[in-house]
Amino acid sequence: MIEKRYRWKSEQLREHIAVIDGQKAPTKVLMNATYLHTYLRQWLKGHIWIYDDRIVYVGTKMPKKMDQCEIVDCSNVVLVPGYMEPHAHPFQLYNPQSFAEYASQFGTTTLISDNLFIILQLTKKKAFSFLRTMEKQPATMYWWCRLDPQTEIEGEEQIFSYQNMKAWIENDAVLQVGELTGWPQLLEGDDFMLHWIQETKKIGKKVEGHFPGASERTLTKMKLFGADCDHEAMTGEDVYKRLLQGYTVSLRYSSIRPDLPILLKEMKKLGIEHYDECILTTDGSTPSFYEHGIIDEMIRIALQQGVPVVDAYKMATLNVARYYNIDHLHGSIAPGRIAHINLLEDQLNPTPVSVLANGKWVKRDGKAMDAFEKIDWTEHGFVPLSFSWELSMDDLQFSMPLGMFMENSVIMKPYSISIDTSCEELSDEHDESFLMLVDRHGKWRINTVLKGFATSVKGLVSSYSNTGDIILIGKSKKDMFTAFQRMKEIGGGIVLAENEQIIHEIPLTLNGTMSSKPMSSLIEEEKTLTSLLKERGYRFADPIYTLLFLSSTHLPYIRITPKGIYDVMHKMILFPTIMR
Numbered sequence: 001m002i003e004k005r006y007r008w009k010s011e012q013l014r015e016h017i018a019v020i021d022g023q024k025a026p027t028k029v030l031m032n033a034t035y036l037h038t039y040l041r042q043w044l045k046g047h048i049w050i051y052d053d054r055i056v057y058v059g060t061k062m063p064k065k066m067d068q069c070e071i072v073d074c075s076n077v078v079l080v081p082g083y084m085e086p087h088a089h090p091f092q093l094y095n096p097q098s099f100a101e102y103a104s105q106f107g108t109t110t111l112i113s114d115n116l117f118i119i120l121q122l123t124k125k126k127a128f129s130f131l132r133t134m135e136k137q138p139a140t141m142y143w144w145c146r147l148d149p150q151t152e153i154e155g156e157e158q159i160f161s162y163q164n165m166k167a168w169i170e171n172d173a174v175l176q177v178g179e180l181t182g183w184p185q186l187l188e189g190d191d192f193m194l195h196w197i198q199e200t201k202k203i204g205k206k207v208e209g210h211f212p213g214a215s216e217r218t219l220t221k222m223k224l225f226g227a228d229c230d231h232e233a234m235t236g237e238d239v240y241k242r243l244l245q246g247y248t249v250s251l252r253y254s255s256i257r258p259d260l261p262i263l264l265k266e267m268k269k270l271g272i273e274h275y276d277e278c279i280l281t282t283d284g285s286t287p288s289f290y291e292h293g294i295i296d297e298m299i300r301i302a303l304q305q306g307v308p309v310v311d312a313y314k315m316a317t318l319n320v321a322r323y324y325n326i327d328h329l330h331g332s333i334a335p336g337r338i339a340h341i342n343l344l345e346d347q348l349n350p351t352p353v354s355v356l357a358n359g360k361w362v363k364r365d366g367k368a369m370d371a372f373e374k375i376d377w378t379e380h381g382f383v384p385l386s387f388s389w390e391l392s393m394d395d396l397q398f399s400m401p402l403g404m405f406m407e408n409s410v411i412m413k414p415y416s417i418s419i420d421t422s423c424e425e426l427s428d429e430h431d432e433s434f435l436m437l438v439d440r441h442g443k444w445r446i447n448t449v450l451k452g453f454a455t456s457v458k459g460l461v462s463s464y465s466n467t468g469d470i471i472l473i474g475k476s477k478k479d480m481f482t483a484f485q486r487m488k489e490i491g492g493g494i495v496l497a498e499n500e501q502i503i504h505e506i507p508l509t510l511n512g513t514m515s516s517k518p519m520s521s522l523i524e525e526e527k528t529l530t531s532l533l534k535e536r537g538y539r540f541a542d543p544i545y546t547l548l549f550l551s552s553t554h555l556p557y558i559r560i561t562p563k564g565i566y567d568v569m570h571k572m573i574l575f576p577t578i579m580r
């Protein structure tokens with residue numbers, strides 16, 4: 001439950017009215033502003049009054065009372081509403097706090113985020129306490145609730161129990177269910193999923209799909225079940241199909257699918273020049289992808305592709321707010337809205353020089369204002385991993401006949417292993433590596449071979465995975481062991497070892513899945529890891545996503561999961577895990 005029953009108490013609303021009546025001074029006035037009015041689709045000139053965290057007036061008047069009011073002359077800037085990321089996965093090495101803090105510097109001050117890591121790792125009580133803490137930050141944090149774990153785990157029924165689902169869906173900070181990675185089950189008759197879709201729609205919240213490559217028929221059926229939006233369009237044709245079926249379409253630009261420029265080009269060719277039902281998402285990219293911006297970067301691409309200026313901004317503001325039914329709070333510079341405002345040097349440069357979030361300066365004249373509160377992670381149940389079990393060299397036995405062949409960063413196909421895996425170290429002459437997934441509590445393990453990952457990565461260990469279990473990949477059993485021992489010592493993380501030396505590590509001290517460091521450090525750590533892996537023969541776009549999705553069953557064709565090697569198309573475990 002959210003602590004506050006209403007966004008603003010009755011007495012606060014009376015104060016807002018008192019400002020208009022001249023009995024109280026606003027806290028800030030943005031004077032002589034040229035600002036984008038997303039309802040009128042025009043750039044207007046005027047003064048914007050803010051009281052605490054809310055815009056209370058826009059127009060040509062100045063307030064009667066101005067004592068202790070901060071007056072900001074905006075004649076040299078243009079103002080746009082704060083940007084909204086409608087589909088964040090705030091746990092790609094970063095954490096919800098570090099991501100929000102970093103995103104705010106680029107003007108993205110409202111995030112609607114995946115609850116996957118939270119629902120899998122925390123009790124409901126701890127999770128909701130964390131959500132309440134995040135509400136106190138200058139960025140606005142909303143959430144979406146998964147209906148499936150996108151992997152095969154024991155105890156799924158307890159995590160996605162009736163009580164848990166009901167509490168999550170009814171939580172005021174939760175705006176939608178999805179993404180529906182388990183939609184094939186729904187088509188096959190899963191009434192659990194259908195029930196929660198119905199309950200969600202009943203209370204006016206949204207349902208997001210996950211329909212890559214879906215046919216017109218599937219899109220129609222999923223629409224009939226209740227899906228509202230999908231972010232998996234990979235071509236202009238896909239966008240068209242989704243709009244035709246009445247979906248809101250999230251246009252994506254992410255580290256594994258940087259599709260936006262192509263989508264916009266192809267949309268134009270197909271005659272789609274109306275953007276009101278389109279929104280923009282970076283879909284949980286890995287840290288280094290965000291080096292040059294977040295949603296601001298997507299607006300820039302849209303402008304470069306010739307999208308009309310107002311539409312480019314609307315896709316990042318009002319369209320998102322309208323989709324989620326929160327346009328009374330977000331998406332425009334108008335009375336009643338939360339004071340998320342970006343100050344730009346120029347309407348063609350969407351990266352702001354100054355940013356107001358919840359009425360507070362989070363960036364001023366190009367400088368970060370340190371406005372975010374520090375989080376006590378331990379209090380919220382995010383602690384370094386501790387292990388009460390030992391890995392032994394006996395665990396590193398690889399006698400499986402079936403391996404996983406990487407088609408790209410995330411798509412894996414089954415193949416027959418023909419190399420000798422009884423040796424201590426595999427040759428650098430080929431691209432097959434040992435692969436093991438081991439329970440973070442040490443109860444089970446499953447070993448196979450991964451083809452295509454690299455030619456000379458000796459030992460890579462990661463506690464960063466879909467389920468939080470431990471992945472070991474490498475040519476050398478000794479180096480896999482060395483990396484594992486180091487990962488244990490640092491309380492979780494990604495560790496690369498070679499010749500029994502640690503050559504790189506990314507500590508992930510928040511349950512082994514997220515870093516507590518700021519994004520700027522993390523970007524460097526991730527870049528180093530990627531270049532070390534590339535030097536050793538990793539040839540795809542995103543090794544972090546490879547690690548995350550090795551056990552994710554929403555992707556074809558074969559996965560390594562806590563229940564065993566899993567055939568996605570036939571929905572069956574081919575080789576079960578071995579108890580240790």
Ligand SMILES: Nc1ncnc2[nH]cnc12
Pocket residue numbers: 089116150181283284554
């Ligand atoms: N389905 C998913 N789960 C977790 N992270 C993601 N990033 C992009 N898609 C994701």
